[in-house]
Amino acid sequence: MSAPLVPERVAAHVWRLALPSRTLPPFDHTNSYVIAAGGEGLLVDLGSDDPAVLAELPQLLAGLGVKAVSALLLTHTHPDHCVGVAAFRARFGASVYVHPLEQRRLPAWAQPLGDAQTVALGALSVRALHTPGHSPGHLAFWLPWAEVLLVGDLLAARGSTWVGVPEGDVAAYLASLTRLSALPSRLLAPGHGELVRDPARRLAEVRQHRLEREAQVLTALASETLLVAELRARVYPELHPEAHPELAEMAERSLQAHLIKLQREGRVLERGGRYARVQGVP
Template sequence: MAISFDTNHKPVIGETEKLENDLVVITADNASPMTFTGTRTYILGTENLIVIDPGPDSEDHLSSIMKYIGQRQVTDILLTHSHIDHSPLSRQLKTETGARIIGFGSADEARTSFMKKLSSSLELGGEEGIDKDLLLDEKVYEKQILKLNNYSIEIVHTPGHLSNHICFSLKERKILFSGDHVMGWATTLISPPDGDLGSFMSSLEKLSARDEVIYYPGHGKPLKEPRKMVLAQIKHRRDREKQILNSVLKISRTPAEIVDEVYVDLNPMLKAAATRNVLAHLIDLYERDKVSTEKFSQTAKFSLSNEN
């Protein structure tokens, strides 16, 4: 059965939506084919507040957030990852509120050595949408428990979409802020060298073993059956891998040629993203000796490896 996504989402931009007694979300004014209905900024707490992913550099979004905050104190700003639709507004919000900014590290913080090697080649491309001015007051690590206000927040490192991507778990409430790792409207973009498909699959496996019952993603609606979605996404990527291997079975092909063959009914605006996703698969397959290539780029031909 094909994976099913929920694309029926019509948030009122800039308005506060209440999700739980102590949790609201405000949608930023940056809707696009890549950001869906806009970045979702979560604000946790009743007196002292924690802001998760302030969003893009937008004066309007900042004023919507400040309007909700009112006279209350913001103690912490948590960042799932450093893409320009998630982290830039953290700096202005810090200036306004004095809160500290917490995240995993720089965009290439946890890159694998193979990705580091590939990233030195200019042919690979990628690095789109990175927040180059990222500023962190505190770096966190896998399984760290942050005691913030009255909350215990567990750090779940989920590299793949970006190597510094983390999710935040409110463990006793079984809530996970899943950022761009798992969303309900689409699978996430994996664009090498920032995106790493092998890491992404491991990060999905990691979540499949956890027991959170609701995910609040960086874009789109909450996920009410998150484990089902995690498992469906694992299967979806494995199926995609099979299609890619089939596509290069008889003739070597470029990532774009593979996209034309295996993506059915693709929105033309998403072709570039799909091509990056296919390149991510091909690099992962190369690392596992399944395909071979002369070079790593979008225009390179990939073929089935002789080991197969």
């Protein structure tokens, strides 16, 4: 860790910590969120296992008035959001909560937290919302006293969130965006990047991006059948697999998630690994 951690106040009782992590570009950090009241605190996500970060946390939390940490809530179990969990639990003795669909990735001490369940912190209450799409058991957390929504990897402050097989589900992702759009959020607090101060606009942007990608897929398949690699070359012409094999693989896995949605809707057919658009279906 090159510089001391500096908490950013999000709202009453809530702070953001940008912790260095091994994550996808353009980001080099994962946000953890501290919620504190009456000397008690809880964290949301811990994507760093850097010993220097973990050593600094006790003093930092004490500076925010936290005398005891009661819980660590996880949006999901991708490593850049949970790699520091075991070390954190060993140091603070906090309970760890995760959606049941992601619980198998953690040791037996992880406890289930389902949709609409709440975690109390003094007079405050944090509500879990099951928001699949990026991962099957992804959770967002609604902080009603602050009108703040902790969205994990459902969206980032800029750019797009990766949704790809085997865990990504485009239809579920769009449904989760719709669900969050119905909340009276004043701020979105993402897993990566800065706070989002226009929630309605940002939610609409990421939804539109996903629909535009879907339209690109349908256009590419309108007049020919394509393998996934050939589809990737049409949709991402600037991405050369010889130079960036890992990015090419991720792009293909994202396209496969779109193709699965379109197949379920009867808009695309697959035969022998080749995909074609169903004619006459919008």
